[in-house]
Amino acid sequence: MDLQAHKTLILSDLHLGAATSHAREATRVLKEVRFQRLILLGDIFADLNFARLTKAHWKFLGYIRKLSNPKRNIEVVWVEGNHDHGLTNIMSHLVGVRVYQQYTWQYGGLRHIAIHGHQFDGFQVSNVRLSKLGTSLYLKLQKLDFKRKPIVRLIDRMNTRWLRMSSKVSSAALHYARQHEAHRIFCGHTHEAMHVEQDGIHYYNAGGWVDSRLTYVTVDEKEVQIHDFNQHEYHERTDDRDSSQERGETDSSLADFADESGLLEDVEYESVGG
Numbered sequence: 001m002d003l004q005a006h007k008t009l010i011l012s013d014l015h016l017g018a019a020t021s022h023a024r025e026a027t028r029v030l031k032e033v034r035f036q037r038l039i040l041l042g043d044i045f046a047d048l049n050f051a052r053l054t055k056a057h058w059k060f061l062g063y064i065r066k067l068s069n070p071k072r073n074i075e076v077v078w079v080e081g082n083h084d085h086g087l088t089n090i091m092s093h094l095v096g097v098r099v100y101q102q103y104t105w106q107y108g109g110l111r112h113i114a115i116h117g118h119q120f121d122g123f124q125v126s127n128v129r130l131s132k133l134g135t136s137l138y139l140k141l142q143k144l145d146f147k148r149k150p151i152v153r154l155i156d157r158m159n160t161r162w163l164r165m166s167s168k169v170s171s172a173a174l175h176y177a178r179q180h181e182a183h184r185i186f187c188g189h190t191h192e193a194m195h196v197e198q199d200g201i202h203y204y205n206a207g208g209w210v211d212s213r214l215t216y217v218t219v220d221e222k223e224v225q226i227h228d229f230n231q232h233e234y235h236e237r238t239d240d241r242d243s244s245q246e247r248g249e250t251d252s253s254l255a256d257f258a259d260e261s262g263l264l265e266d267v268e269y270e271s272v273g274g
Ligand SMILES: [Mn+2]
Pocket: 042, 043, 081, 082, 083, 116, 118, 188, 189, 190
């Protein structure tokens, strides 16, 4: 598919630690699409409980660490969401990525802003306690009612429709972009990928990786595109081929993380290079 590298790839709302997180698919996108800058636009984690992370979730984190290796020459940016709020220190140490509240950059003569979007969700902000209660209830239901997934899906939909309101976020984001003289503003949070243009200012929502539609956004000089994971054919690049088959199935999560991140390679590289 993409022969030319994209300037920027934006992915949001992976919710690692949630049973509904499509971490494997997201890792695949990162491995098979070429880009020079990656923006993880918040809520990459469902919460701060690392015990909930599965093998696939660790692999995603390991691959982020690998990408952030200076040898790769890819800029990796993490913008905090409401679910992964407070992760700044953990993430910068574990994955080697800088964490921002908001990331602003100039490109093609245009000012760009990437911000998670919960800041524009009045309900979320004014009902923090209610929203936290909702989150813990949701996680409990996922655990208890794992086999009866429709309930989880129903709650997911309720969360999206009632707590997150796409149009509210989009209009507030457009207003914010205008205030800050930005041409393009990128958000996540609503889990609903969309594009809205108003008076020459463009709002893009990167969607998410927990519902049925899995999406990401690419930003290039000529255009910004919303991509659907399920509408692409992905071809693995040979340098990133999964080596887990060769090692059998007894791997621990830490081993997956270390392997995927190239942690061991780095140690060798550093000891040779001094
Ligand atoms: Mn969010």
